[in-house]
Amino acid sequence: MARKTNLDNPESVKEYIATANISDNRKGILIDAMARYYDYRGIPFQRPVYRKILRLPFIPVEREVDDLISGAGNKVATFLLVLKDTGLRCGEAWALKWVDLDSERQYLTCTPEKNSNPRQLKISNRLISMLNSIPRQGKWVFHTEADPLYSLVKFRRTLQKQRRRISEKLQIPRIQQITFKTFRHFKATMGYHKTKDILHVMQLLGHKNIRNTLVYTHLLKWESDEFVSKVASNQKEITELIEAGFDFILQKDGLAYFRKRK
Numbered sequence: 001m002a003r004k005t006n007l008d009n010p011e012s013v014k015e016y017i018a019t020a021n022i023s024d025n026r027k028g029i030l031i032d033a034m035a036r037y038y039d040y041r042g043i044p045f046q047r048p049v050y051r052k053i054l055r056l057p058f059i060p061v062e063r064e065v066d067d068l069i070s071g072a073g074n075k076v077a078t079f080l081l082v083l084k085d086t087g088l089r090c091g092e093a094w095a096l097k098w099v100d101l102d103s104e105r106q107y108l109t110c111t112p113e114k115n116s117n118p119r120q121l122k123i124s125n126r127l128i129s130m131l132n133s134i135p136r137q138g139k140w141v142f143h144t145e146a147d148p149l150y151s152l153v154k155f156r157r158t159l160q161k162q163r164r165r166i167s168e169k170l171q172i173p174r175i176q177q178i179t180f181k182t183f184r185h186f187k188a189t190m191g192y193h194k195t196k197d198i199l200h201v202m203q204l205l206g207h208k209n210i211r212n213t214l215v216y217t218h219l220l221k222w223e224s225d226e227f228v229s230k231v232a233s234n235q236k237e238i239t240e241l242i243e244a245g246f247d248f249i250l251q252k253d254g255l256a257y258f259r260k261r262k
């Protein structure tokens with residue numbers, strides 16, 4: 001922006017932002033930044049108001065999430081499964097250290113971002129196995145570089161390349177819309193759908209204000225009553241179905257019956 005307008009001329013800056021090909025949300029962020037700059041410089045500034053437009057996040061179906069994880073490379077797939085299992089922000093997952101993993105009790109300890117609450121989150125046997133397959137080359141699980149923010153940017157580009165390949169191979173364009181943040185939205189939405197407990201979802205996400213959590217109460221409209229049914233005959237199969245998100249229905253003749261929405 002500094003190359004295209006005079007930052008010390010508030011009217012010029014407002015005109016540039018007003019005509020920029022960006023969303024009103026982004027314009028509001030730029031105006032906030034310039035207001036702080038002018039306050040620091042002692043320059044009078046009458047700020048325009050840009051209304052924040054609330055948009056519902058994209059929520060993929062579980063099959064699309066699993067297709068992306070299955071088709072990704074081992075490190076990316078493991079990172080994505082962390083996000084799916086826990087609902088962590090990508091920065092929180094990127095900051096995980098090996099000491100945060102408790103394989104025996106099956107949980108991860110999260111160091112929070114954005115003034116959220118710290119939390120310990122249950123993880124699946126599959127994720128533990130995938131985490132243990134990653135070489136331990138330092139104290140961090142997913143990176144070893146001195147600049148973790150820069151390495152996360154490169155890691156995101158790796159996801160984008162693999163996501164494009166998987167989307168084209170499977171002919172599922174919606175996979176291209178899945179980002180790191182999508183997994184947090186997916187976890188919260190499915191968590192509320194299964195439990196109908198908004199306080200549980202709030203604790204899961206680490207939110208301090210329940211208003212940030214309430215959006216997930218109406219993201220999915222379950223218009224279909226179609227289910228996938230599974231039958232388990234032993235403890236191992238029962239555990240695997242529960243970890244895959246299936247709900248227990250009944251037990252008969254020594255068999256346990258489960259189902260999950262398509």
